[in-house]
Structure formats: C-alpha cells, structure tokens
Amino acid sequence: MDQSVLPQAALYLIPVQLSDVELHAVLPQANILLVSHIKHFIVENVRSARRFLKKCDRTIDIDSLTFYELNRHTKPQDLPPMLKPLIAGQPMGVISEAGCPAVADPGADIVAIAQQKGLKVIPLVGPSSIIMGLMGSGFNGQSFAFVGYLPIDAAQRSRKFKEMEQRIMRENQTQIFIETPYRNNALAAEICKSMPQHIKLCIATDITGPNERIVTRGVKQWLNHLPDLNKVPTIFLLYK
Numbered sequence: 001m002d003q004s005v006l007p008q009a010a011l012y013l014i015p016v017q018l019s020d021v022e023l024h025a026v027l028p029q030a031n032i033l034l035v036s037h038i039k040h041f042i043v044e045n046v047r048s049a050r051r052f053l054k055k056c057d058r059t060i061d062i063d064s065l066t067f068y069e070l071n072r073h074t075k076p077q078d079l080p081p082m083l084k085p086l087i088a089g090q091p092m093g094v095i096s097e098a099g100c101p102a103v104a105d106p107g108a109d110i111v112a113i114a115q116q117k118g119l120k121v122i123p124l125v126g127p128s129s130i131i132m133g134l135m136g137s138g139f140n141g142q143s144f145a146f147v148g149y150l151p152i153d154a155a156q157r158s159r160k161f162k163e164m165e166q167r168i169m170r171e172n173q174t175q176i177f178i179e180t181p182y183r184n185n186a187l188a189a190e191i192c193k194s195m196p197q198h199i200k201l202c203i204a205t206d207i208t209g210p211n212e213r214i215v216t217r218g219v220k221q222w223l224n225h226l227p228d229l230n231k232v233p234t235i236f237l238l239y240k
Contacts, residue, residue: 007037007091008122011083011114013107014093015100015126016052018233019209023055026127026208032056034124035093040085042068042110043095052095070094070106079113086119098233100128104148104178130176133204133235136214137174140239144174150187161194168199168240175238184229191236192223202237205229 014035017026036057043049046067053060068082086092094101094110101107114121130146145167151157164175179187191201202216213227
C-alpha cells in the first residue's frame with residue numbers, strides 16, 4: 001500500500017465535483033485514493049456523500065462507514081461530538097454537496113471547532129466555482145468579496161446593489177454572489193436594470209460541466225441578450 005495516501009489524524013476537507021463529470025477530470029488522484037482510508041465523514045447530505053464515495057472506489061463498504069450530517073438544520077450543540085473520532089486519533093473527512101467544503105458551506109462551523117480544539121485541518125485541492133468564476137471573468141483577482149446570496153426583500157436587495165457598486169468604484173473590488181437556481185433569470189434581469197452602464201457583469205454557468213460558459217459583458221450589452229439561467233448552477237460577478 002502506498003504510504004503517501006494514508007491519512008493522518010486530521011480533518012480532511014474533501015472537494016467534490018461541481019457537475020456530473022468523471023472524477024479524474026476535476027479531482028487529483030491523491031484525493032480519490034485518500035478517501036478510501038477514511039471511515040468517519042461529516043457531510044452535508046448522506047445520500048450524495050455515499051454516491052461520491054462509491055464513485056471514488058466501488059469496493060468501499062459504505063455500510064461500514066460513519067456519517068454525521070451537518071447542514072442548516074443541525075443544532076450548534078450537536079457539532080462538537082462529531083469530532084470524537086478525530087480526537088481519538090482517527091482521520092475524518094468533510095464533504096459538501098458540491099465544490100469545496102467550508103466555502104459558502106455549513107462545513108465551516110465544524111472547521112472552526114476543530115481549530116479551537118487545536119486539531120489538524122487539511123484542505124484538499126478541488127474545484128471552487130467562486131474562484132474559477134473569478135479566474136475566468138477578467139476582473140480584479142487581488143481584491144474581491146464573495147457576498148453569498150443577496151437579500152430576498154426588494155428594498156434590502158436594492159441597498160445591496162448600491163453597496164456593491166460603491167465597493168467596486170471606491171475599492172476596485174470585484175463582487176461575487178449567487179442565487180437559488182430557479183431565481184437566476186429574475187436576478188440577472190434585475191442586475192442589468194439596477195446597475196449603471198459602466199459596470200460589467202460576468203455570468204459563469206455550469207463550471208467544469210459540459211455546458212460551461214463564462215462570459216463578461218457590460219450590463220447594457222447583457223440587457224436584451226441574457227441566456228436562460230433557470231435551474232443552471234451560476235456565479236454572478238460585478239466589476240467596472
């Protein structure tokens with residue numbers, strides 16, 4: 001057995017694919033080999049985590065693994081006990097629904113507790129739609145902010161647009177955000193109507209997938225030429 005793939009007693013942050021593509025196309029071989037040697041996982045969704053692990057290694061005995069579910073329904077007091085295997089010297093893995101765990105993801109809460117307890121945390125290499133969208137946008141990659149989901153309330157969202165515009169102009173800072181996929185079209189149209197014409201919008205969709213498209217245009221250019229983004233994984237970026 002290759003000793004280089006044997007895990008340490010650490011909390012491994014294990015990225016998963018962003019779209020339904022071959023794992024080897026987006027994940028290092030070392031990641032795929034490593035997960036076969038971890039028996040305890042903290043996951044956003046048990047079913048999708050089990051599918052991912054089976055893709056990594058069809059011979060994995062899924063029923064012999066322990067899963068702790070961490071999502072928006074998890075109570076804060078339930079988090080510390082999840083780390084008992086790690087405290088006992090066993091490696092653990094954190095797996096989110098897509099992309100890199102702990103980035104725009106509830107996994108950040110368990111990482112914070114591990115850090116507080118002085119436990120070793122090891123992030124693994126993998127696809128991040130936030131970073132890859134930024135890379136492909138042509139926007140400022142030295143100063144940027146990921147602001148997550150915009151407010152649903154119209155007045156609050158309008159204030160958020162104004163705040164992002166000010167940060168773009170005052171700080172030369174790229175603004176990155178996302179939306180629930182079925183609201184993508186409405187948000188894209190609102191951006192084009194709300195933002196000044198000198199602002200540029202990058203729409204990055206299906207990153208790493210077969211229909212990947214990362215396009216940057218001025219908001220005026222986008223206005224009557226927006227693609228159909230309904231239920232398509234999308235990252236929005238603004239800059240000047």
